[in-house]
Amino acid sequence: MVKMRIIVKGSVQGVGYRALVKFYATQLGIKGLVRNLADGGVELFCEGPEERIGQLLKYIDIKFEPLDPSNPNVERIDKYQEGKANYSPAWKEYEGFEIDYGNQKLTALEKEALESSEYAKLQFWYLKNEVHMLRMDTNVNFNQMAIKYGSISEDLKVTKEEIKESLKETKDGIQGAILDLPEKFKKALIDDLKEYGEKK
Numbered sequence: 001m002v003k004m005r006i007i008v009k010g011s012v013q014g015v016g017y018r019a020l021v022k023f024y025a026t027q028l029g030i031k032g033l034v035r036n037l038a039d040g041g042v043e044l045f046c047e048g049p050e051e052r053i054g055q056l057l058k059y060i061d062i063k064f065e066p067l068d069p070s071n072p073n074v075e076r077i078d079k080y081q082e083g084k085a086n087y088s089p090a091w092k093e094y095e096g097f098e099i100d101y102g103n104q105k106l107t108a109l110e111k112e113a114l115e116s117s118e119y120a121k122l123q124f125w126y127l128k129n130e131v132h133m134l135r136m137d138t139n140v141n142f143n144q145m146a147i148k149y150g151s152i153s154e155d156l157k158v159t160k161e162e163i164k165e166s167l168k169e170t171k172d173g174i175q176g177a178i179l180d181l182p183e184k185f186k187k188a189l190i191d192d193l194k195e196y197g198e199k200k
Contacts, residue, residue: 004081007078009078011072013041018099021034021042028048030046032045045090071125
């Protein structure tokens with residue numbers, strides 16, 4: 001079991017980042033606290049198996065478009081383990097893993113409302129990014145279809161031209177064969193063709 005103080009810098013306030021940290025920490029069985037800092041960063045205090053804290057650090061190292069204010073985007077994570085430089089113990093007592101809302105005395109209902117708000121922000125950017133990924137996948141699929149069916153269209157154009165050329169050659173061949181016939185056969189054939197055309 002290790003204890004670790006973690007400072008996260010980037011776009012990590014007002015975007016549901018603390019809820020994300022709490023969700024993963026709880027899933028991994030890590031105890032501790034998370035809070036916003038006055039400089040725009042987030043501070044975590046974690047207690048648990050070292051490999052699980054390592055997993056947590058991977059999960060919370062979120063990279064999204066830094067210019068979109070609704071997305072979390074981690075620029076840097078600084079870690080300070082117990083017994084090493086810049087480590088400091090938890091700033092308050094904790095059981096499980098908690099989001100610390102500061103010195104405010106909150107009722108259980110107020111705390112639940114604040115946490116629900118954090119999770120709503122988290123769900124918003126998750127849903128927004130899922131829609132964005134769906135749009136990107138759809139564009140890729142349509143581009144692939146355009147390439148695939150575009151080549152079929154080109155093949156059909158080529159085939160059409162080949163058929164036209166073949167029909168022209170056949171027509172020219174028939175006309176040439178007719179011209180080579182003796183006059184009496186030519187006249188009979190022309191009369192038969194006229195009669196066939198009139199019947200139609």
